[in-house]
């Protein structure tokens with residue numbers, strides 16, 4: 001039992017650029033010996049993802065488009081993955097979206113459209129990709145998604161993203177229950193706020209980061225590498241009896257009031 005991922009293949013969904021959490025996860029899995037399949041949404045990202053994948057010290061990465069709001073595209077993408085590699089050993093789901101103009105002010109001003117959009121992309125997509133990946137995970141495996149404290153308790157401004165993350169967190173437990181019999185584990189990493197492209201549109205994100213630096217037990221913000229280390233643990237056999245779980249990778253911030 002160790003952290004090696006030699007001879008294993010993982011799908012990493014959500015790399016946008018070198019600051020992406022998904023890229024921190026990809027680097028950790030690749031350094032542990034994994035072969036990676038990257039999916040991205042939107043043609044403009046393909047170049048970024050290809051350039052990043054080329055920096056890994058292996059040349060067998062696969063890069064595919066996948067708009068996770070389109071069930072047919074998900075089916076097509078996983079049919080291609082099945083053709084290319086046959087078996088996968090896990091999946092990292094690092095996808096979320098909401099209208100950033102609804103990530104400020106009062107939650108009750110959330111529009112029906114904004115609510116459905118945030119839940120469709122940030123929560124239902126995990127269920128959809130788990131359903132598509134399950135048939136390819138014939139040797140068992142591990143699915144990891146990204147969540148945030150705002151789904152467990154009120155974090156000012158996180159608003160509809162928090163409600164979507166609460167839905168994602170519950171989905172992790174129900175999915176874990178469904179696929180556990182296939183030897184597939186499903187867990188969430190609750191990361192502290194990280195300055196990524198997603199966070200660009202967040203008003204006053206600096207004060208969110210400053211709070212972590214000044215008040216978290218470890219007195220420091222979290223990096224994509226920190227998240228990658230925990231993702232490697234969750235993808236490896238060292239977490240063999242952990243499923244339906246959430247691990248906070250947040251410098252301990254969730255433990256203080």
Ligand SMILES: COc1ccc(Cn2cnc3cc4c(cc32)CCCC4)cc1C
Pocket residue numbers: 096097098099100103148155156157158161193194198199201202208
């Ligand atoms: C305290 O508020 C916050 C604390 C952390 C964050 C960072 N963050 C965590 N999950 C996110 C999902 C999205 C965005 C930012 C996200 C932006 C694009 C949509 C998806 C955002 C806010 C608002």
